[in-house]
Amino acid sequence: MIKVSPSLLSADFSDLKTDLAKLAQAGADYVHMDIMDGHFVNNITFGYDQLKMMKKVCDIPFDTHLMIENPDKYIEKFAESSDIITVHAEACIHLDRTIQLIHSCGCKAGVALCPSTDENVLKYVIDKIDLALVMSVNPGFGGQSFIESVVPKITRIKEMLGGRDCLIEVDGGINAKTAKTVVDAGANLLVAGSYVFGGDIKERIDSLREVK
Ligand code: DX5
Ligand code: ZN
16 A cells, blocks of 8 residues: 655645645645755755644644754654654764654654665664655755666665565655656655645545555
């Protein structure tokens, strides 16, 4: 079963409440929250206070993607409104400890890898994570083109998991065509921003689920 996590990055920032309601009506499995700090990536989005306000008007689980330096400092705050918190391996000096911290705050723990990062950074934490996020664009902005060279990484992570139940999420440049490629490689959770918000939201979400 393929799950879809539309990225709010492509929503109307002047009317997020309306777009959240549209996602709920369209049956989104998660809302993908792209948190950017202007340091780890060259862009700034929103923070935990905005997330908390959105949670009050939205029942869909929040899939929070932290593209920030020093994530440990903020995990407790983001955990108040998130179901999954994903940190970047490249931003964590003590990745194992950060995963423990996310779990201790009551959230599922994900680890994201930039396109150039080797999947082997997951080797010694593979049994502890609930989600592996394979970035198929360089993080920072929506609307970029899918980077094809990450596809074998998805399959290798699936092999590393050895049949264990774990989300394999792919983020960046996902549309009906690239969705098929990544699902065939082993992905089971798809993030899409510009594709989902660039047309009829329900039709677009359904089209991603139906690639399998
Ligand atoms: C990029 C973000 C993505 C982005 C995806 O740094 O992590 O979640 O919103 O946008 P699209 O689907 O437009 O590539
Ligand atoms: Zn993201």
